[in-house]
Amino acid sequence: MYELIIIGGGPAGMTAAVYAARKQMKALMVMKEFGGQPMWTMDIENYMGYQFVTGPELMAKFDEQVQKFPIDIKxxxxxxxxxxxxxxxxxxxxxxxxxxxxVIVASGKRPRRLEVPGELEFTGRGVSYCATCDGPLFAGKAVAVIGGGNSALQAAIEVSKVAAKVYLISLMNDYKADPIIIEKLKALQQPVTELIGYTTKAVKGSQAVEKLVIVKNGDSNEIELAVQGVFVEIGLMPNSEYCEGLLAFNEDREVIADCRTRTNIPGLFAAGDVNNGPDKQIVIAAGDGAKAALVAYEYLLHRRRAD
Structure with missing residues (x-):
């Protein structure tokens, strides 16, 4: 039996692994994929110690540190x-x-889907949830980015460097993004066509994406945009299904945890974006992971004394 199992291999999970190893805990890290959300992020300018680093570069550093310790990984x-x-x-x-x-639940989040006709059919054939991963595939083509938050604006900025035309489509009547990112969007040499207050209705095509159907909010007239790529950036869903019926969730299905990452079950902790912390940042997820490992160690010490 392990002293600790860490579920997830993103910033929270990997930091937890290092802290657990330093406490000489017998630990296992189980992850579906390495790296978590930073693997989809090209520009990181707010992680301390780096003026600029890409997500894959940062997670490679995390991995390098984890590999120095005797942590079992599946x-x-x-x-x-x-x-x-x-x-x-x-x-x-x-x-x-x-x-x-x-156990530390650190399984992070995954992209939220539009749930419109054609989306699933054309996923991987023009519909993408990662501009960093797939942006270069659309060099010289017309694309649409759907969303009005930081990730959507950053995706639009990124693909504008390679695409011939970029539409930015926001359901909201205003962006919910940091001012500095909005400034970068407005300062682009190749302007992005901003369509604010529009709802996406469908993705169309034959073998691959050819059109995106949208309507102006409050209107019924459909508009078809000729695009070859659609980047969906409308938020994230927590990977918490395996906790169903065991842990307490909030309305967004995030695991409810206190300021020390403790859940409603003794010995079970939640760290990073999967929990109900108000801010989702790499540095916060990493801090959560460190905290969760230390609190788990403390829990085991108390348990041993009780035994």
Whole structure:
């Protein structure tokens, strides 16, 4: 049995692994994919110690540090989490079943879908959820970016460097983005066509994306934009399904945790974007991971004394 299982391999999970190793805890890290959300991010200018770094570069540094410690790592998707009668836990994945005295849920978030006709059909054939990953594939083409927050504006800025034309489509009547990012958008040499207050209705095409159908809010007249790429940047959903029925969720299905990452179950902690913390930043996720590992260690010490 492990002393700690960490679910997730993003900033929270990897930082938790380092802190657990430094406390000489017998730990396992289970992750579906390495790196988490930073792997989709090209420009990071607010992580301390780096004036500028790309997401993949930063996570490579995280990984380099984790690899210095004897942490067991499994690249598997967790499908269930359960509490045993003695207060320990079982983590079930698509590759096996593992037991631990404590668990840190650090499984992060995934892109939210539009849920419109054609979206699923053309995913990977013009519809993308990662401008950093797929932007270069649309060099010289017309694309649409859907969303009005930081990630959408950053995606529009990024793809404007390679695409022939970029539409930025926001459901909201105003952007919910940091002023500095809005300034960068307005300062682009190749202007982005901003369509504010529009709803996306459908994605159309034959073998690949050819058109995006939108309507002005309050209107019924459909507008078809000739595009070959659609980048969906409308927010994220927590990867918390395997905690269903066990942990308390808020209205956004984020795991409810206190300021020390403790959940409603003793010995079970939630760190990073999967929890209900108000701000989603890499530095905050990493801090959460460190905190969760230290609190888990403290929990085990108290448990041993009680035994």
């Amino acid at each position: 690249y598997e998707e967790v499908t269930a989490l359960a509490v045993l009668p003695d207060g320990s836990f079982t983590v079930t994945s698509d590759g096996g079943e593992y037991q631990a005295k404590t």
